[in-house]
Amino acid sequence: MKRCDFRGQTFTQRELIDALPRAEVSVDDAAHIVEPMLAGVRERGAAYLRELSEKFDSVRPHHLRVPANALTSALKTLDPMVRAGLEEAITRVRAVHKAQRPHDFTVEVAAGASVRQRWIPVARVGLYVPGGLAVYPSSVIMNVVAAQEAGVQSLAVASPPQARHGGLPHPTILAACELLGVSEVYAVGGAGAIGMFAYGAAGSEPQDGEWLCEPVNVITGPGNVFVAAAKRLVRGHVGIDAEAGPTEIAILADDTASVEHVVADLISQAEHDPQAGSVLVTMSESLADQVAQSIGDVAGRTKHAERVVEALSGPQSAIVLVDDLDQGVAVVDAYGAEHLEIQTADASRVADRITNAGAIFVGPYSPVSLGDYMAGSNHVLPTGGCAAFTSGLGVHSFVRAVQVIEYTRDALAELEGRIVALADAEDLPAHGEAVTARFDQ
Structure with missing residues (x-):
């Protein structure tokens, strides 16, 4: 060193x-490579995803959506000590993330005037679990438990297909998904998985007929520089946790x-x-x-x-x-x-x-x-100095704060003159007129 x-x-x-x-590492350089790949996923769906797998993972998956029996089989054949370790990890991670849930509140700012804040989970998330040099069932736990404790109702997991496992993700990844009750799992890796989550993709399986991966609202999970570049490019179309x-x-x-x-x-x-x-x-x-x-x-x-x-x-x-x-x-x-x-x-x-x-x-x-x-704790964390302005993955990654404002007639009337004064000061008189219109009659 x-x-x-x-x-x-x-x-x-x-x-x-x-x-x-x-x-x-240059995410900008990787973005030039990834951009046409995202366009290919958006335009051609499953057929292009299979081509990407063949090119980068050296296997053309028979199933892009992992069959249910592959999930159950993976759990049945899992080493008992590994299962015990995963179950203990799930218990501990769930306990911490349950405590992370933010609480709604109401503030009575004056008589008849209230502002409530509600924390609402996103409807659907895409959780990426990398493959490559190692196997990461622990990343399945970190992503899935945080989303579940946030109250997300629709979860999909993607992990690269493995040639030595018949074009499916590693069996330990599948077993972790089964332990957590996640049934929507895809054998899709890299930038292709990010594009599938962002834009959705349709296709067909030889035995199972047509399938559809609906677009998600938020994509989380670590990956290599090409995954980071893909997340940067789809950000704004969907939410992401970070460019890991x-x-x-x-x-x-x-x-x-x-x-x-x-x-x-x-x-x-x-x-x-x-x-x-x-x-x-x-x-x-x-x-x-x-x-x-x-x-x-x-x-x-x-x-x-x-x-x-x-x-x-x-x-x-x-x-x-x-x-x-x-x-x-x-x-x-x-x-x-x-x-x-x-x-x-x-x-x-x-x-x-x-x-x-x-x-x-x-x-x-x-x-x-x-x-x-x-x-x-969660192990999906900010890298490259990003900890100065962002936090690791958690329940907060999957919820949004929505404020609910409710005033009575008297409470609004008390502010009428001051709202009009501020609206005129900003040269937005129609803003003030929207208030006075409620009292002109």
Whole structure:
């Protein structure tokens, strides 16, 4: 891993953001590739989706909509320990997301004058679960449970078809859908899935006849740069959660941190993708030296050593040396990590000082991998510094606030003159006349 030494330096916020390691990924470049693909989905539907699968997934799916018996079979054949893990994750994630539900309220601003706020779930959502280098039943849970707890009535899941599984998504993905009661599942991946959700698609299955994927209101779920580009292009036509980039971890650590823990956690995130970012921010030169000395050997012994080493040696990963805890907090706030671990003395107090992070993992026994599976938190989180202005996936991603205004005649009459004055000041006299018309008779 490269080393960045910020000690003895003073940065403006802009300089600090520019100095931090980041993945070199261009969503704009990917958008030029994805745009004609979205047009193809919109114009040709299922036939074009099959062509995309053949090109990018090396399989032409027999079924684009996964048959019900494939879902039930996947759950029946699921390893019992994996099922137990998924069920525990569902229980914990559901408990946290149930508590996220926002509450309606009514404010009586004056006699006969009230404003109510209602939280209304969107009608239909499309939930994307990536394939590629790993299998993510945990992402099924994170997306589906948040939407269910928001009260969404219509949910569809899409995940790439797998050649080794007969053109269907991975069986563990299907089993997770069955556990959660999701019956509308599609063997469609990448930008094609985003286009299908945004515009809808019709087709036919050899045994099941005609099917129709209706358009959705909101699309959520992580994916590669092409998924991010597709979500950017359909945004406005539908809602999206975020343009997720490569995954990342930052660890703020002092000399109380365990070298073994820090090394294991940096490697665990690098395991996702060669472009994953692993960043250690520390005021301890001794810790930095020990991590640098051991991480290569440990990484070389992992199952996915090649991509782990590539991620750790890339421009998006680094050991950052800082003067003290205050500078360390400023650095991780500027970085705005998707996942931030605090491995310092008095870690809870330090965590409360952080303002920019997708999720914060406090202390030596709260690793990011806990949040990936069954902490109860959601693991669909903002990347690339977007934590400075957006939050991770949750119930709030699937609801809208609608205000309901109700005034009596007397309550409106009390404001008549002031509304007319403001309307005239804005040179919108018809606005005032809409009020006075109610009292002219």
